[in-house]
Amino acid sequence: MNETAREDRARSSDETGAVAGIGLVVAAFATTGLAVPVRDGVDHLAVLFGLLFAVGTLAVFAGRRYDLLERRYSLAGALGSLFVVLLAGYALTQGISGGADIPGLGVRIPTVFVSFLAGGTAIGIALAEYGSVPTSGLLQRTVVTARLAALALVAWIVSPLIGLLLEIPVVLVVGGLSEIQRQAVMQIGVAIGTAAIAVAYVYNTGRDRSYFDLEKPSLRAVAWIAGGVALIFLVNIAISVLFSSGGIEGAEHSATQAAQRNPELLYVMVPASILITGPFEELMYRNVIQKSMYDVFSPVGALLVSSVLFTAIHTAAYATAGPEALIASLAIVFGLSLVLGTVYLVTNNLVVPALIHGIYNAVIFASIAL
Incomplete structure (x- = not known):
């Protein structure tokens, strides 16, 4: 147990009751989000059962908030929230999004998606409440998660820009670049950018x-x-x-689509998967993000939260089809991240998940040529 966890358990039950109060508010959003399509006449079983689990989760948080239930019931709240996420996600894949207009703004909110997000948040809050995490501990975990999410976003934005900047001197020296050469330069830029940001963060945090x-x-x-x-x-x-x-097929990664249009890119993408994508993505998401979370989360908690960030940052790459295909693809990415994170957690050696990740990507690309 890390120092943060020890401090959390030493806090009073009155303070941890406030965490249940936060969970109560979040569960209310999840419940309302699924109640909207029911109100509008949607009778799909995923929505109905999702609403049932959302109400049950709401009741658990209310019982904990007012000290009517023992702490162990928080696990039931986490399980109920998990079913809300699964059922709301399934409803989204069936084209059921719900809808509520914000008065005066002309904006329509997909309420089922709100329930999906609220359910995921409620899982973490329920587990925190079960572990006697006070509001200060919950805030600390939120701040760390937000900081590392920002780090991942910066790497995602900056690394390709470095690749574009590298093209300038190369073009000046050798003239115009073919698509294969441009892809190679871009991959080198991504490697440099990701490594620079990861190393800078580690040293900036006193390591x-x-x-x-x-x-x-x-x-x-x-x-x-x-x-x-x-x-x-x-x-x-x-x-x-x-x-x-x-009846739902996942979306294809934008890089996969590029390779299908121009198979010659595979001469770059297959080796780059093993030499660049696997090592440098694992450096960022496992050795930096997941490991940094060990300071405030349990190892399993760090694994789960870092996998959520890894999945979220891949949203743009798979936004090549409708929401149903996107959800299916992101579910696969989340599952793969759990495998990679678990292997890293067990072996404590970055080389292992880096090679697994690289080999997996290389095989996916190589299969295009078959």
């Missing part, structure tokens, strides 16, 4: 190079790499089959 978990893979690590590659493909297949059974 040194020992913070980076780079070790030569042992036989045990090699076994984890082999098993991780197999597991990551199984997770991909399982989630894809689950959505396909409901």
Whole structure:
């Protein structure tokens, strides 16, 4: 148990009751978001059962807030919120979004999506309440998450810009670039940008190079790499089959679409997957973001929250089709991130998830040529 967790458990039950109050408000949003389509005549079972679980979660938080239920019931609130997320997500894939107009602004809010987000937030709050986390601890976790989310966003924006800047001197030296050459320069820029931002963050937070978990893979690590590659493909297949059974196909990554239009790009993308994408994305999301969260979250909590950030940052790359396909693809990304994060957590060696990630991407790209 880290120092933050010890301090949290030492706080009074009165302070942790406030956390249940916050959960009560969030659960109310989840409940209202699903009640809107029911009010409008939608009788889909996913919406109806989602509303039922949202009301149950609301009752748990209310019971905890007013000390009518024991703390162990917070787990029931977390489970109920999980079902809200799953059912609201499924409703979204069926084209059910709900809708509420904001008076005077002409903006319509997709209330089922609000329930989806509120349900996910309620899971974290319920688990925090179960762990006796006070409001100060919840705020600390929120601040750390927001800071690391900003870090991921900065890396996502800045790294491609560095690739574009690198094109300028290259063009001046060799003249115009082919699409393959431009892709190669872009990949190098992404590597430089991601590494620079990750290293700068680590050193700016008072750490040194020992913070980076780079070790030569042992036989045990090699076994984890082999098993991780197999597991990551199984997770991909399982989630894809689950959505396909409901008639939903995932969206394709924008890079995959580019390779399909121009297969020659595979000469860059396949090796770049192993040498750049895998290592540098894992550096950022596992060694920096997930590991930084260990300071305030439990290891499992850090794994889950960092996986949410990893999934969220991939939204733009998969926004190549409708919302149903996007949700299916992001579900796969979340599952893959859980595998990578778990392997990193167990091995404490960045090389292992980096190779798993790189090999997975390389195989996906190589399959385009088959």
